[in-house]
Amino acid sequence: MKMKVGADQCVRPGPHRGWPSRHVASGRHIGRPLLAIALCASAASAQTRLAILQAEDRRAATANDVGALRSGAHSPDPQTRRLAIRALGRLERAVVITDIVPGLRHELPEIRSESANAIAQAARNADRRAVDSAQTSLAARLKAEADSDVRAALCEAIGRLPYTAAEQIEDTERALVDMAGRTGTVTDRLGVAKAFEALARTAQKIGPLSDDAAALLRRLVTPASGEASSGSRVRRLALEALVAANGVDTATLTAAAHDPDAQVRRIAMRAAAASNHPQTAADGTVLSGGLDDPAAMVRLEALRGNRSCDRTIAAAADRDVHVALAALDQLARCGSSADAVSLLEHAVDDLSDAGSLRGWHRAAHALVALASAAPERGAAKLPQFTGSSIWQLR
Numbered sequence: 001m002k003m004k005v006g007a008d009q010c011v012r013p014g015p016h017r018g019w020p021s022r023h024v025a026s027g028r029h030i031g032r033p034l035l036a037i038a039l040c041a042s043a044a045s046a047q048t049r050l051a052i053l054q055a056e057d058r059r060a061a062t063a064n065d066v067g068a069l070r071s072g073a074h075s076p077d078p079q080t081r082r083l084a085i086r087a088l089g090r091l092e093r094a095v096v097i098t099d100i101v102p103g104l105r106h107e108l109p110e111i112r113s114e115s116a117n118a119i120a121q122a123a124r125n126a127d128r129r130a131v132d133s134a135q136t137s138l139a140a141r142l143k144a145e146a147d148s149d150v151r152a153a154l155c156e157a158i159g160r161l162p163y164t165a166a167e168q169i170e171d172t173e174r175a176l177v178d179m180a181g182r183t184g185t186v187t188d189r190l191g192v193a194k195a196f197e198a199l200a201r202t203a204q205k206i207g208p209l210s211d212d213a214a215a216l217l218r219r220l221v222t223p224a225s226g227e228a229s230s231g232s233r234v235r236r237l238a239l240e241a242l243v244a245a246n247g248v249d250t251a252t253l254t255a256a257a258h259d260p261d262a263q264v265r266r267i268a269m270r271a272a273a274a275s276n277h278p279q280t281a282a283d284g285t286v287l288s289g290g291l292d293d294p295a296a297m298v299r300l301e302a303l304r305g306n307r308s309c310d311r312t313i314a315a316a317a318d319r320d321v322h323v324a325l326a327a328l329d330q331l332a333r334c335g336s337s338a339d340a341v342s343l344l345e346h347a348v349d350d351l352s353d354a355g356s357l358r359g360w361h362r363a364a365h366a367l368v369a370l371a372s373a374a375p376e377r378g379a380a381k382l383p384q385f386t387g388s389s390i391w392q393l394r
Helices: 021-028 031-057 061-072 076-088 094-105 109-122 128-144 148-159 166-182 186-203 211-221 232-244 250-257 261-275 279-291 298-303 309-315 321-333 337-347 363-371 375-380
Strands: none
Touching: 021 186, 031 061, 031 076, 061 076, 061 094, 076 094, 076 109, 094 109, 094 128, 109 128, 109 148, 128 148, 128 250, 128 309, 148 186, 166 186, 186 211, 186 232, 186 250, 211 232, 211 250, 232 250, 232 261, 250 261, 250 279, 261 279, 261 363, 298 309, 298 363, 309 321, 309 337, 321 337, 321 363, 337 363, 363 375
């Protein structure tokens, strides 16, 4: 016997729907009624999820759309509930946060994580009162949460709320520092680092991070035993937070400049070149060492912070084309250096590779730099470019 079950055709099967009473009583075909019930429930859930997706796609333009999302956020079906909670968060309306908060206590960790993220997203344009309420809910759950992945999601959500007052920043710092002191997994540290990276950018407009927060971030920048690779994202984010907060001290900078992860070393170069603090001897040492780093991304970042024309001239011969071209660009400010001007003129005159794929880049960059470093000499070189068969040079 074949059964076709649609969302609008679900009925509770019984003896009168095609299964004789004697078969039901004897246990024969007992699986068919149960299967039909399961199919009906599945079809209904699928229809509900479709309605949620459609409402989200319309940005919940009507009261019915909002009602569908709110109803879905309390659904007993986990997939439906998670979908609705995510959709509510994407609306970025603080009024729906109360419908998301119960998800923080759901038995499934993925729904708790989704709820944490949705609360932060829903609060994006919220006023202070709503932000305070969201922060309180997230911080309270963080103290009780047993799953490390959910704790990380809670930390990240707390860190990216749109704070506008120093008191809010201080409360969040305390929650995150306390969290870091209670747990020690890489996942937890990553959540804390993500939170502080977002919080530090927000705090730039309000006030500096606390001494406790800065001390924690400096510890996170230091590789833990056996985590040279697995903890690299933690170190990157923690260092980014310190850079944003202008909290990179000499010891941290030096350690980061020798980190096994190239991205951490790159961020260290950016920290050494940061304009929000006077450059020190340690900054110069780090940048000089970065120009010899085996990773091109580190050399490029070090070059951007370099103020020495001699080192820039040397970098123009770098084996990586991006570094070499950046060096030529920076020679524009080295008009007082005869060696720099001579190098630029030579690069402009050397068109031997101009016809090859991307071979014109070096001469073109050199000409633009020469026009700034030595305008008269740059003007004298123009005829060979205006008549070039390569349109990029013209």
